[in-house]
Amino acid sequence: MSALVLLAFFTAVPVAVKHATLSWLKNNGMDEAxxxxxxxNLFAGTLAVDGVHLHAENGTTNALQHFSVNLAMTDLARKRVRIESLRIEGLDLSARLVEALSIGGFTLPSESPATEPRITPDESDKKPWHIGIDSLTVRDTALAFAVPKLDLALALDDLSLxxxxxxxxxxxxxxEVKGSxxxxxxxxxxxxxxxxxxTSVQGGIQLTDFALAPFTKVAEPHVTDLDGKLTIDTRIAFTRALESGTTxxxxxxxxxTDLSGRLTDPGVDLKALDLTWLGDVWVALDPAEKMTDLRTLGSxxxxxxDAAYPAMGLxxxxxxxxxxxELSHTPSQKDGLAARGNLSVKQALASDSDTDVKIASLSHFFAYDIKAKGLNTIRVPHISLKGISALPPLSSIGSVDxxxxxxxxxxxxxxxxxIVDDVATTLVRDPAGRLTFFNTINSLTAFHGNESAPSSTDTTAPGGAPPAPLAVKINTFRISGDDFLHLTDRSVTPVFEKEVSLKRLELLDIDTTAPDRDLPLTLEAELDTYETFSVTxxxxxxxxxxxxxxxxRVANINLSCLSPYCSQALGYLIKTGSFTADSTLDINAGVLDINNQLTLRNLRLVPDDEETVDQVMKNLTMPLDYALSILEDNNGTISLSIPVHGDIHDPDINLNSIIQIATAKAITTASVSYLSFLLQPYGALLMVAEKAGEMITEIHLDxxxxxxxxxEPDPAGLEYLKVVAGLMKKKEFLNLTVFANAVPEDLSSEPEAAEETPTEASGELPAPEDKTLYMDLARQRASTIRHILAKEGIAPGRIHVSRPNFIVSKQQKPEAVLTL
Known part of the structure; x- marks a missing residue:
């Protein structure tokens, strides 16, 4: 009978459990169960449930294909709840947290503040209960979690504990977990x-291409439109000790990968970003959870x-x-931050945010063996930059080291x-005379005024003084570039093109803390194969x-290509010519003391702009082509000294006017001086017939x-006329005017008596009653000079005889005045 009772009891238990469970489910929010x-099996300690299907009042559906648990009943005697096996298959469960936590359609009651259980002295001495599990297996399970602004779905293909x-x-x-x-x-x-x-946890975690888009609502309002993927393939080790802390x-x-979104502050549109860490990280925390050490080693x-900053137009x-x-950080130490490693950048580009016009680019950057100790000491043995460009094709740099x-x-x-190598700059002037790169700049959003863009001018900290400027010291600064400058000027006719090759520009001992220090400078450049420019x-x-x-020193510069600019500046076109210049420049606090020694060869000018010529002549006071022709030697060479003096701070004087006036004065002075040199030893009394503001048209000779x-002239006069003839042969544009005179003593038979002739109150001798003989004598003297010069090869048409003159003056001597 008892056996039947037990059999009936054990048979009824599963049925009772099933019906009690279904009843409880329907009474707690399940429409269908x-x-x-x-x-x-109470003796074996097993429970198995199959085919659970639930439909909650809120529409949630859940399912469980199989659940089984096996307890080690004998361990209960040792206060151990030991689960020998726990198996879950085909579980489909959802959980939601809004105001309260809901699992599978069941809303769990909010927890009341926990109170510490009261433990009596006897209870504290009792042996505690333990719990353990030998094997937990979960397969083909789907868990859905919904919290405010985020939904997650966990699929467990196979889980074992x-x-x-x-x-x-x-x-x-x-x-062990395998799923998604x-x-x-x-x-x-x-x-x-x-x-x-x-407590310790260690092992590996792999999560591949985890989408970040579901976190969009979580990231708002700081980040909007979040997208991208996260991949984790790493081993972790976690240890927590009560006394030593956590590692x-x-x-x-x-x-x-493919990270994108918009950062609302500072307004950055992140179009694409890939970020990867490959290496080791080690962190230590003290028992109070405060970081004591951080170390990283890796890449x-x-x-x-790809990011846009519309406020800056970039x-x-x-x-x-x-x-x-490697990187380490020890917060307890003053210089606890330390780093050592390499930093590289590849194919960087800055462009306009609206038009995508290229502003600047960098092919490669590499900083070798960086060593940093805090922010106080940073050392880099070598920094290399390759392929730099700005507003292409405006400027490019091959390398910076x-x-x-x-x-x-x-x-x-x-x-x-x-060291800056392979510098190349391209400048183009349009027909209006404007550099074309300004047109590019004006088209850039980055260079337009924008109220939303942060100001870069106000760097003063609130309530503080502006930061001190960075002190810079460089032992050697050098620039070079075979294609340093390519200039095209379409504002002149014909179009001007020139290339400059910079062999070396070197500046030594740069120190911004010593602005009054003299820095050695060396410059070497070529305008073409033979045109050179150097400065030391x-x-x-x-x-x-x-x-x-x-x-x-500027050597062998071809001037014909500069003809359009010469026309603008002087009103003359240059047909042919070259020049070499040696200059000494002494500039002291803006005060110029410059000496230029110019040598021009085969210079030929043609008048082009009369208005400009007239303006230049106001300073020159002599026709430029005549003045330069005077300066030419037999080889067509002109040597000219042009000193330049002035103060660039004088508001009434600009540098252009200083140079123009100095050049004009030098040409005039040099022309007259050169004539005097050609007439030596007879040019000591060379004078110019000049009045203020008037053009020089005559040059008086001895x-x-x-x-x-x-x-006939005296012997010295005859030799002198040969020199004059030689000058006129060299300078065929010169004409000569002869102005001869006669004095009373010329026709007096007794000079001694003449000397005793009483003078008038003015000091002049009394004029003879008949001047005809004297005038004839003066005319003969002028004609004789014309005849002598004609015999020397001077065309008679270039020799003009002026009206003869008779002078009654004790101080006058018989002579002929020559004027070029």
Whole structure:
């Protein structure tokens, strides 16, 4: 009978459990509930449930294909709840957290504040209960989690947990997970020791292409339109000790790909970003959860960036920024931040955010073996930049190399060398005379006024003084470029084109803290194969006022290509010519003291613009082509000295006027001086017939002397006329006017008596009653000079005889005045 009772009891238990469960489910929010089978064995400690289907009042549906649990009943005697096996298959469960947590359609009551249970002395001495599980298996399970602004779906293809026992805390449990999170493949393999005195977790986690778009609402309002993918392939190790604190380490890869979104502050449109960490991270926290140490070793790669900053009108792109090295941070130390490694950038580009017009680009950047100790000391042995361009084709730089760079306290920067190679600049002037790159600049949004753009001029901290300027020291600064400058000027006819090759521009001992120091300067350039330009000396480029002491040489410059500019400046076109100049420049605090020695060869000018010629002549006072012709030697060479003096700070004088006046004065003075030189030893009394503001039209030479009564010049005069003839042969544009005279003594038979003739009160001798003989004598003297010069090869048409003159003066001698 008892056996029948027991049989009936054990038979009724599963049925009772099933019906009680269904009744409870329907009384707690389930519209529909079905359980296909329940199997309970109290002696064996097993429970199995199959075919659970639930439909809640809020529309939620849940299902469970199979659930089974097997308890080790004998362990209950030792206060151990030991689950030998727990198996879940085909679970489809949803959970939602709004105001309260709802799981599978069941709304859980809000928890009241927990109160510590009252433990009596006797209870505290009792042996505690333990719990453990030998094996947990979950398969073909789908869990949906919904919290405000975020939905997550976890699919568990296979989950296993083994050997998790609280009574054996040192034993590590094993957790293996294979599944997906929001359809992204997920693999987890961990060794756990949650009950140990030093809690530990270690193992590997793999999550592939996890979509970030579901987190859009979470990221708002700071980030909108979030998108991208997260991939994790790493090993982690976590240890927490009550006395020593917590350590966390990571080894492996973390990456973000195709990340995009809009950062509302500062208003950046992130179009694409790839970020990958490959390496090790180690973090230590004290018992109060405060970080005490951080160390990293590995590579952080920003493989791609495409971001727009509309407020600044900029769009930034690159194909790789990589940090490869180690980093450590110890907050307790003053200089606890330290780093060492390499930094590289590949294919960086800045363009206009609206038009995408290229502003600047960089092919490659590499900083080798960076060493940093805090922000106080940063050392970089070598920095290399390749393929730099700005507003192409305006400017490009092949390479920049910086050696032995050091930055101290973010205020003092020094470097051994700064070498800039393969510099190329292209300048084009349009027909209106405007540089075309200004048109490009004006088309850029970045250069337009924008009220939303932050101001870069106000760098003063609130309530503080402006930051001190960065102190810079560079031992050697050098620039070179075979295609340094290509100039095209379409504002002149014909179009002007010129290329400049910069062989070397070198500046030594740069120090911004010593602006009054003289810096050695060397410059070597070529305008073509034979046209050269060089400068040596010292400058003070950092001084408040310009100061320099330089020697410059420009050699073999072809002038014909500069003809359009000569026409604009002087009113003349240059048919042929070249020049070489040697200059000494002394500039002291803006005061110019410059000496130029110019040599012009085969210079031929043609008048082109009369108005400009007239303006230049106001300063020159002599026709430019005549003045230059005077200066030419037998080889067609002109040597000219042009000193330039003035103060560039004088508001009434500009540098152009200083140079123009100095040039005009030099040409005039040199022309007259050169004539005097050609007439030596007879040119000592050379004078110009000039009045203020008038053009020079005559040059007075030394007079030709005569013996009394003679019609032919004296011996010295004859030699002098040969020199004049030689000058006129060299300068065929010159004409000669002869102005001869006669004096009373010329026809007096007794000169001694003449000397005793009483003079008038004015000091002049009394004039003879008949001047005809004297006038004839003067005319004969002039004709004789014309005849002598004609015999020397001077065309008679170039020799003009002026009206003869008779002078009654004791101081006058018989002579002929010559005027060119």
């Amino acid at each position: 079905r359980i296909d089978n329940v199997d309970v 083994t050997h998790l026992h609280s009574w054996n805390p040192a034993q590590e449990a094993r957790l 999170l929001n359809k992204s493949p997920l693999l987890i393999s961990l060794d756990l020791a949650p009950f140990a005195a030093d 966390l380490s990571q080894t492996g890869t973390l990456s973000l 952080l790669a920003n493989g791609r960036l 769009r930034l792109r690159h194909e790789g920024v990589v940090w490869d090295g 910086i050696t032995a760079m050091a930055l101290n306290n973010l205020s003092h920067l020094r470097a051994d060398t700064l 000396g010292t400058v003070r480029p950092l001084a408040p006022d310009v100061t320099a002491h330089l020697k410059a 007079p030709v002397g005569y013996e009394l009564g003679a019609t």
